[in-house]
């Protein structure tokens with residue numbers, strides 16, 4: 179039912195945007211550079227998306243700020259800026 183926007187905050191001060199499925203409690207697998215791009219793909223994600231530049235793929239640690247829960251919550255996740263993929267974890271408690 180409820181989806182929420184998330185911000186991916188990188189140590190260098192840049193940020194990207196993502197989507198969280200509050201019904202299944204899982205993060206969507208894509209990271210977007212702009213809010214417009216996020217809105218275009220809202221609830222229409224490509225689950226099979228792969229890195230299009232595997233040799234340049236770089237998982238960067240970021241802070242995931244989830245706006246779904248009342249005051250919001252945060253956790254550490256990994257995003258590749260080049261291909262726009264979010265690698266996990268899927269939610270705040272499902273850590274490997």
Ligand SMILES: [Zn+2]
Nearest residue numbers: 229235258261
């Ligand atoms: Zn990549």
